[in-house]
Amino acid sequence: MRAVQHLIDLLAGRCETATLSARDWEGVIGVARGEAMLAALAHRLEDAPLPAPVAALFFDARAAGAVATKQALWEAEMARRALASERIEFILLKGTAYAAAGLSCAAGRQIGDLDILVPVHDIGRAENELLEAGWEWVKSDPYDDAYYRDHMHELPPLIHKTRDRMIDVHHTILPQTHRTTPDPLALVTDAVMTESGFAVLAHADMACHSAAHLLADGDMQGGLRNLWDFHCLTRDFVAADPDFWGRLDARADKHGLRAVVHRAARLARDVFGAALPGDWDRRDPRDRWFMRRLLARDDWGRAGDFALRQAFYIRSHWLRMPPQLLARHLWTKWRRRGAR
Amino acid sequence: MRHSTRITVGPVRFRIGSDWRAPIAALETLYADYPGDPVRPADATVRLFAARPWRRWLRPSVHIGGDFIVPDALPLPLSMGLLAAEMGMNLQVALGWRRHLLLHASAAARDGRSVLMSGISGSGKSTLAALLGESGWRLMGDEFTMIDPGSGDALAFPRAVSLKNEAIGEMAARVDAARLGPLLSGTPKGDIQHLIPRPEAVAAMHEPARPALLLFPRFGDAAAIERIGEGEAFVRLTEASTNYTALGEAGFGALTRLVRTVPAFGISYPDSAAGLALVEELWAEAVS
Numbered sequence: 038m039r040a041v042q043h044l045i046d047l048l049a050g051r052c053e054t055a056t057l058s059a060r061d062w063e064g065v066i067g068v069a070r071g072e073a074m075l076a077a078l079a080h081r082l083e084d085a086p087l088p089a090p091v092a093a094l095f096f097d098a099r100a101a102g103a104v105a106t107k108q109a110l111w112e113a114e115m116a117r118r119a120l121a122s123e124r125i126e127f128i129l130l131k132g133t134a135y136a137a138a139g140l141s142c143a144a145g146r147q148i149g150d151l152d153i154l155v156p157v158h159d160i161g162r163a164e165n166e167l168l169e170a171g172w173e174w175v176k177s178d179p180y181d182d183a184y185y186r187d188h189m190h191e192l193p194p195l196i197h198k199t200r201d202r203m204i205d206v207h208h209t210i211l212p213q214t215h216r217t218t219p220d221p222l223a224l225v226t227d228a229v230m231t232e233s234g235f236a237v238l239a240h241a242d243m244a245c246h247s248a249a250h251l252l253a254d255g256d257m258q259g260g261l262r263n264l265w266d267f268h269c270l271t272r273d274f275v276a277a278d279p280d281f282w283g284r285l286d287a288r289a290d291k292h293g294l295r296a297v298v299h300r301a302a303r304l305a306r307d308v309f310g311a312a313l314p315g316d317w318d319r320r321d322p323r324d325r326w327f328m329r330r331l332l333a334r335d336d337w338g339r340a341g342d343f344a345l346r347q348a349f350y351i352r353s354h355w356l357r358m359p360p361q362l363l364a365r366h367l368w369t370k371w372r373r374r375g376a377r
Numbered sequence: 378m379r380h381s382t383r384i385t386v387g388p389v390r391f392r393i394g395s396d397w398r399a400p401i402a403a404l405e406t407l408y409a410d411y412p413g414d415p416v417r418p419a420d421a422t423v424r425l426f427a428a429r430p431w432r433r434w435l436r437p438s439v440h441i442g443g444d445f446i447v448p449d450a451l452p453l454p455l456s457m458g459l460l461a462a463e464m465g466m467n468l469q470v471a472l473g474w475r476r477h478l479l480l481h482a483s484a485a486a487r488d489g490r491s492v493l494m495s496g497i498s499g500s501g502k503s504t505l506a507a508l509l510g511e512s513g514w515r516l517m518g519d520e521f522t523m524i525d526p527g528s529g530d531a532l533a534f535p536r537a538v539s540l541k542n543e544a545i546g547e548m549a550a551r552v553d554a555a556r557l558g559p560l561l562s563g564t565p566k567g568d569i570q571h572l573i574p575r576p577e578a579v580a581a582m583h584e585p586a587r588p589a590l591l592l593f594p595r596f597g598d599a600a601a602i603e604r605i606g607e608g609e610a611f612v613r614l615t616e617a618s619t620n621y622t623a624l625g626e627a628g629f630g631a632l633t634r635l636v637r638t639v640p641a642f643g644i645s646y647p648d649s650a651a652g653l654a655l656v657e658e659l660w661a662e663a664v665s
Contacts (some may be wrong), residue, residue, distance in 0.1 A: 051442050059417060059418040060418070061418075063392050063418040063419040063422070066418065066419070066420070066422075067392075067422045067444060070422075070473075071444070071658050072442040088416075088417075088418065090390070090420070091418060092420060093476070094420050097475040097593075098475070100627070101475040101623060101624075102444050103629075104623065104624065104625035104626075105623070107625065109626070158499070181605035187455045191451075280456050337422060337424055338443075338444060339424065339442075340424055344607065
C-alpha cells in the first residue's frame with residue numbers, strides 16, 4: 038500500500054500499527070515529514086504498540102513539538118507586549134491559536150509564523166508598534182510591498198531581527214481581492230478569550246477559517262495538515278455542542294464560505310473518516326481532484342502529480358484575483374523575472 | 378526511487394535513494410562493514426535526483442533532497458555523487474535530529490572517555506580525529522558529535538571520514554589502501570577522499586563516552602595552548618550546534634553541563650605531529 042494511504046489510515050485509526058513492516062514505517066515517516074505531520078502522528082500513536090526505533094523517533098518528535106509550541110506561544114506573548122502600550126487588541130489565528138486554546142489539533146502541530154488578526158482600523162498602529170519592538174520588513178521589493186498593502190488580507194510579512202521569527206498581521210482571513218470576502222467585523226466581535234489570556238476566534242469562525250485556509254487560500258500545499266486541523270476542530274466542537282454543525286452552517290453562510298466549509302467536511306470524511314450529519318453527508322464528483330491533490334506524495338516523501346499541483350497553483354491565483362488584476366500581476370512578475 | 382540503500386551511522390538510520398546506481402554502489406562499498414539492521418525502519422531519508430528526466434543521462438547532475446532540503450543548493454556532477462550523498466546525510470542530521478544535542482565537532486575516545494574537537498572547516502578537526510583513530514583511540518566521528526541531554530555522554534557518529542586536500546596524503550601514508558574510497562577531485566571543497574574507520578570504531582559506535590576534554594583546534598600557527606572559559610566555550614558551541622535552539626531547555630541543560638564539567642582549550646599547531654602531541658598532553662592532564 039502507498040505510504041500516504043498508511044499515514045491517513047493511521048491518523049484515522051483505520052489501521053493497526055502491528056500490520057506495518059519496517060519498509061512501511063519509513064515510508065510513513067518520510068511522508069509525515071513531507072506533510073509536516075510527524076509530531077502530530079506521534080501524538081496520535083502515543084499509546085499504540087510500535088517497533089522500538091519508531092517509538093523512539095516519535096518520542097523525539099513529541100518532545101521537539103512541545104518545545105516548538107512553547108516557542109510559538111512565547112512569540113505570541115512578545116506580540117502582546119509590543120501591542121499592549123497602544124492598547125491594540127489582537128486575535129491569534131491558526132496554529133498559535135489552537136495551542137493557546139489547548140485544542141486537540143495543537144498536539145504536535147507544526148507552527149511556522151505567528152498569525153494575528155487586528156481590526157482594520159488598527160492595522161497602521163499595529164505595524165508601527167511592531168517595527169518599534171524590533172520586527173522588520175522582509176520584502177524590500179516595492180511592488181511586493183504595494184501588492185500586499187493594496188490587495189492582500191495582511192501586512193507584508195515582518196520578521197523579528199533577533200528572534201528571527203515571522204509575524205503575519207491580518208485584517209481579514211482572505212485576500213481583499215478574493216472571490217469570497219468573509220466578514221472581518223463579525224470575526225473580531227465574536228472572538229473569545231482563552232484561559233491563557235489570548236483572544237481566539239469563536240469555534241464556528243475558527244472552523245470557517247481553517248476550511249478557507251485549506252481550500253480557498255493557496256495551492257493546497259500542506260493541505261493534509263490543514264485538513265487534519267479542520268477534522269480535529271469540528272470533531273471536538275461537535276462533541277461539546279451537538280448543534281455545532283448547524284451553527285457552522287449559519288456562520289459559513291455569513292462569511293460566504295458555505296461551499297468551502299462543506300467541501301472541507303466531506304474531505305475530512307473521505308480522508309479521516311469524519312462522521313457528518315445528513316445534510317452535510319453528500320457527494321460531489323469534484324472532491325476527487327481535491328483528494329488526489331491532498332494525497333499527492335510518493336513513498337519517498339516527494340510531492341507527486343506535477344500537472345495536478347500546477348492546476349491547483351493556477352486555481353489559487355484565479356480565486357485570489359480578478360482576471361484583470363491577475364493579468365497585470367503576472368505581467369509584472371514575468372517582466373521582473375526577465376530583468377533579474 | 379530507482380536505486381536505494383540503507384545505512385546506520387551511530388544512532389541514525391538513513392534511507393538513501395538515487396536516480397543513479399553509482400552513488401549507491403559507492404556508499405555500499407564504503408559502508409559494507411557497518412552493522413546491517415534490516416528490520417529497523419530508517420529515521421531519515423536522503424534523495425539524490427535529476428531535476429529533469431533527461432539530466433539523468435545528459436550532463437547528469439545530482440540534486441540533494443530528502444526530508445529536509447536547503448533551497449537553492451547547487452547540484453553536483455554525477456562523478457561527485459558520493460559527496461552529494463554525504464552532504465545529504467549531513468543535512469538530514471543537522472536539520473532533523475532531535476534526540477541529542479548535535480555539535481559540529483569531531484571526537485575520539487579512550488578508556489570510555491572522549492575528547493571533542495570543534496572548529497570551522499580547515500581547522501583540522503577532521504584530520505586530528507582521523508589521526509587519533511589510527512593511534513590507539515576510538516574514532517567517534519569527524520563531523521558530528523551528539524550529546525545525550527539525559528546522561529551528558531557523547532555519542533559517536535562515525536561516518537566515513539571526509540579527508541580533504543593535504544589530509545588525503547597524510548592519511549593515505551598511514552592506512553591500508555583498501556580503507557580509502559575513490560578520490561573525488563575538484564569538488565567545491567577541493568579534493569576529497571573518504572576513509573573507512575577502523576572496524577573496532579564501527580563495532581563500538583553505539584557505546585557512549587563521557588566527555589573529558591573540549592578542544593578548539595586551529596591549524597597553521599606555532600604550537601600554543603589557550604585556556605577557554607566556560608562562557609566562551611558555551612557561546613562557541615551554541616554556534617557549532619545546529620539544533621541547540623530547537624531543543625530548548627534540554628539543549629541549554631546539556632550544553633551548560635558540558636562546559637561546566639569539561640575543561641576547554643584552544644590549540645594551534647603547525648603540523649599533525651604537534652597537534653597530536655598537544656591533544657595527548659592536555660588529555661593526560663584532563664583525565665589525571
